[in-house]
Amino acid sequence: MLGLMQDRPLALPHIFHRAEQLFGHKTVVTAEVNGETTTTIAELCTRVRRLATALDDLGISADGRVATFCWNTARHLELYLAAPCTGRVLHTLNIRLFPEQLVYIVGHAEDEVIFVDRSLLPLLWPLADKMPTVRAFVVIDDGADTAIPDDPRVRDYEELLAAAEPFSGDFVIEDENTAAAMCYTSGTTGNPKGVVYSHRSTVLHSVATLFADGPALSERDVLMPVVPMFHANAWGLPYGGLLAGSTLVMPGPNMAPQAIVSMLERHEVTITAGVPTIWMGVQPLLGDHDLRHLRAILCGGSAVPKALSEAYREAIGIPLLHAWGMTETSPIASVSSMRSHHEGLTEEERADARARQGYPLPLVxxxxxxxxxxxxxxxxxxxxxxxxxxxxxxxxxxxxxxxxxxxxxxxxxxxxxxxxxxxxxxxxxxxxxTKDLVKSGGEWISSVELENEIMAHPKVAEAAVIGVPHEKWVERPLACVVVKPGETLTAEEVIEFLRPRVAKWWLPDAVEFIDEIPKTSVGKFSKKTLREKFGGYELPAAAER
Known part of the structure; x- marks a missing residue:
């Protein structure tokens, strides 16, 4: 016996048409090189309809890969909708990749067109001749004074839209398992690997961002995704925000802490999201800004230090909301929301609970x-x-x-x-x-937990722990520490701070003070770089477990 429900594909045209029909009056604010621009969802949807026709005019194939090399902006959001709603595949390119990685990914995905913000042209254009599958480079003018190449492959975004007639019908995707978007992950061994999201998976993940024990997006929210739109589709928040009808604030190219916190205050943002390194930079500025409208700061991409989360709770009344996932999980898989069994816990115990990666979202x-x-x-x-x-x-x-x-x-x-x-x-x-655990004498030391304890020190800005070879114990932990500006700290002080907080055999055998922890292209600590930097590191002769 079969159910008697309508069988309609779960596809992104539903999100587009819902936004167009219900939320045309809502706004999208974008920070650009010279100031801010504001557009309505109705205006944005009209531009999406023009862009849909423009993709045809460019000769992009029916399921062609449409690449973006852009900041978080309203025009990037137009591409988020136009490409998949016309059956093409949105391919967000990470602007922080090494040139050889970028060339490899564009070739592997067989991108047919790349839309690029003018301010990012200096990173992309020198590689253009190494990207034979790309027939056009469409420049989006974000106010930068970068010279635009005189090349027949280069097109102007606004001119392209102005010449295109708006698509007048309904967008239709008949098979919900059709590819909607793709991102490449470098978190695995070898070359970056492509993760292909279907319309079905993207719509379901968008619905999950509305769950009460998740981000809980609603029409009443003012959403500012600081996490880049090239980082696992900004954790699905642009689509979730459109589905909910939230007001959107896009931070654009200026990712400096002062610019971010000023936008949060000026636009009375209620929910935002970014990796821990972003919120580490903003944290010293919290006392100078009115952030009373914030109800949630989603944080993920790497483990969230408890000390950082608690610093936010003490400064503005809300801790960081810890989420976990990866490119392969679209990416939100779990959220560390407070549950009924946490009632009655002390504040310290609640802080420990919040520092966990939390509970799998429904359907995961x-x-x-x-x-x-x-x-x-x-x-x-x-x-x-x-x-x-x-x-x-x-x-x-x-x-x-x-x-x-x-x-x-x-x-x-x-x-x-x-x-x-x-x-x-x-x-x-x-x-x-698994690759970052330190195996000492046949037992495991968690580098993440050790880092969190080190970063609880009031003079420590950042810390990363790696394993280095040891003649007796195979591996021992080396702590790489960044001291806060204006502070002084010794290795002995770090070890003494840790003594009551971790097992004796977890104590690092050495502490190296460095200017900055190297970061990956998505803002995580790059332990691979640290392992290369400290390859052949000789521990003190007296080092004992």
Whole structure:
């Protein structure tokens, strides 16, 4: 017996038409090189209809890859809608990749057109001749004074839209499993790998951003995604915001802490999102701004230091809302929301609970398993295992089958590479990446937990821990520490601060003070760079476990 419900595809045209019909009066604010611009959703949707025709005029194939090399702006949002709603595949390019990675990704995806903000042309144009699949480079003028190349492949975005007739019908995607967008992840070994999102997965993930125990986006919100739109589709927030009808504030090219906090205040933003390094930079400025309208600051991309979250709670009354995921999980898979069983806890205990990666969102399944044997591990908050994920917005393979399936289990779960414990309520607590654990004398030391304890020191701005070779114990932890401006700190002070906070054998054998922790293209600590920098590091002769 079959149900008698309508079978309509879960596809992005629904989000577009809903925004156009219900929320045309709402606004999108964009920070540009010289000031801000404001447009309505109605105006934006008209431009999307012109852009849909312009893609035809450019000769982009029916399922062609439409690449973007852009900041978070209203015009980038137009591309977020026009490309997938016409059956093409949106491909957001990370502006912080190395040139050779960028060339590889564009070629591997076979991008046919790249839309690029004028301020970013100096990064992209020198590589243009190495991208033979790209037939056009469409320049979006964001006010920068960068020279525009005199080349027949270069087109002007506004001229392109002005010459195009608006698409007048309804956008239709008949098969919800059609590809809507793709992002490349460098979090795996070898070349970056393509993660391809379907219309179905994207719509379901967008709905999840409205869940009460998730970001809980609503029509009443003013949403400012600081996380880049090239970083796993800005964690799905642009689509979620359009679905909910939220007012949108786009931070554009100026990602300086002062610019970010000023926009949060000026536009009375209620919910924002970014990686920990962003909120580390903003934190010293909190006392100078009125942020009373903020109800949530979503933070993810790497483990959120408890000390940072608590600094926000003390300064503005709300801690950071910790979310966990990866490009392969679209990316939000879990959120560390407060639950009923946290009632009655002390503030310190609640802070510990908030610092966890939290609970899987509805429709997402998470488990922990021994990374070598695959055996499931108990949810007792003591046993550790690799986090594995399954669900309708979780990847089942990489584009073109790259990686040989090694990141997927025989029963189809994604192997995330993260190691965690889980309590009896289902709250996950990340202890490390499998490749970042320090194995000392056959036992594991969590670099993440050690970093969080070091960053609790009032004089420490950032800290990263890596394993370095040791003759007796195989590996021992080396702490790389950045001291706050104007402060002085010694290695002995760091060790003494840690003594009552971690097991004796976890104490770093050495502390190196550096100017800055190197970052990856999405703002995470680059431990690979640190391992290269400190390759061959010789620990003190007296180093003992």
């Amino acid at each position: 399944e998470l488990r922990i398993a021994d990374p070598e044997t695959g055996e499931p591990q108990p949810w007792d908050d003591e046993a550790t295992g690799e986090v594995q994920a399954a669900g309708p917005w979780i990847a089942k393979d990489y584009y073109r089958g790259e990686g040989g399936g090694s990141q997927f289990t025989e029963d189809g779960w994604l192997r995330t590479g993260d190691v965690a414990t889980v309590d009896r309520y289902g709250s996950f607590r990340l202890v490390d990446r």
